[in-house]
Amino acid sequence: MHEAGLMAEAMNKAETLAMQCNADAVAGLTLRVGVLSGVALQALQFAFDAMKPGTVFEQAELRLEQVLPRLSCRDCGMEYAAQERGQRCPVCKGSNTSLLQGGELELAKLELIVREDRTS
């Protein structure tokens, strides 16, 4: 259950950005979560719902974008969709692979509500 700490990190960063933009509130925030990041989406949602009352996120919607894994084969250069780490290359059957995507854990988008006279 390390999702609470990660959600807090996302909310801290988002709040800092919201203040820098003189925003009144946050309408939405989007996290990009790789399937292989080891993070459970429900746990992120749970943490967000638990922490948002009384903050700039009170009315905000959390969107969680899943990123499917892709690997590249270091032997033949093939890039392919995979279900798991270390899945063998479909072309040369090699196991010397690296993860191209699917391990992400990012704050990807922030939608702010700003008064017109405060926009810079």
Added chain:
Amino acid sequence: MTGTLLHQTLDLSHSLLQHNAGSADANRAFFLEKGLTAISIVSSPGAGKTALLERTLTELRQEIRMGAITGDLQTENDAERLQNRGAPVLQITTGEVCHLEAEMVAKAVEKMDTEGLQLLFIENVGNLVCPAAFDLGERSRVVMLSITEGEDKPLKYPALFAQAELVVVTKCDLTHILDFDMHNLLQNIRRTAPQTKVIMVSARTGHGMTDWYAWLRTQVVPEGWAVVQQA
């Protein structure tokens, strides 16, 4: 004065682990400067991290100057077990946190006398899930599993096994009692972590400990190396 409310969208790519990554980099720089090799050990609870360290701190003490940081939710039991072996030992009690983070390691190291140390063991909280997300700034990550946990552990927790520089299979003295299929386990490790080295030990009988020590020797920074770097 009230203006019209506008929606403003920021497109970002901010890693949620950035804060931890910064602390981990600072740890790495610190260890490098000291010529100190940090090795983290991750496993499920009860796999035998502390037992392996007990034996290691005792048997290698004449040869390598070692220290240990142990992480647990509660109690100082692990640190107490490792005391009186000539090595500085520090317990981190994380409270509710199920893994170590780089900043916790930095704070522990600050409190510790690391002068002259060559090898620092960082025993993570027993957990095969959450530690995978947190770089501690260690040189190598050792993943440990005991044969009582079953052959399919690497398939169930691939993220962590994929990070292992070395997999240590423990409690190997129980192989015949458990009817354990070692070949199947090795295949499963290969599937998740094709490049990883594997050694098999029993901290109780001492079986395989020489392989573990041989690997540790490859990790230690040679004497005088840090000084050469500065010159």
